Amino acid sequence: MSEIHKSKAEHDDPVQAGYPVTIIGGGEAQYICRKNETLLQGMLRLGCKGIPVGCLGGGCGVCKIRIRQGAIHELGPMSRAHISVEEEEQKVYLACRIAPVEALEIEVLSRAINKSLAFLWQASEEDEGRSRLKHITKEEA
Template identity: 60%
Template sequence: MFFDTRPKVAIHVVQTDETFSCAHDESLLQGMLRLGRKGIPVGCINGGCGVCKVHIVEGQIKSLGPVSRAHVTAEEEAAGFTLACRVAPVTAVRLEVSGKFEKPFRKGFAGMANT
């Protein structure tokens, strides 16, 4: 059996109050998939499709590669938006899911605020 001994930080999804762990060298999307939530769109996993758009509310991230400006403009990036497949956490992170990524997180959380 393989045990993942990499240091991890807590990632908190604001809308659903869920927390998952993510290693410093893995994308937020990879960590998010461990929530086991059905329907999380994976898309291209390469920053080109934009389905995993998130807003970083608090915490530091590092880039794992470029994102398509068609999905995250320079202005949005400056405001904290990014693609979960192209960033890894440096510190604990609080994030909000955005766009197409919201639907699977809304399921089962009817009281969630509309964003």
């Protein structure tokens, strides 16, 4: 099992502590998500990867996950264009619209991600490198 990603505030202040979120599928990642932030916000705050990120507002459906273990509360409505009532009954949600109320184990359902988290992490790092290169090139001009 890999190390759980925590912010400095979470190490220093137990009030800032949240719940562990374990991402299962193709690899395993774990991070701490606060109870007042979405699963995506917690992941991004710590610079972690594992859940694909799109619009962050529930409109694109890129961050579709299934809760395998644990409980959540909704921070906003689920888009019925991306999550049906039947799917929600099977614990399928958008990670940008839910927060943990206890430790979670989740499975990423987005088709693009299901192949392997490791493959996506590598692709993401390569994309970040290209973005930095473009940014440097613009500044030098």
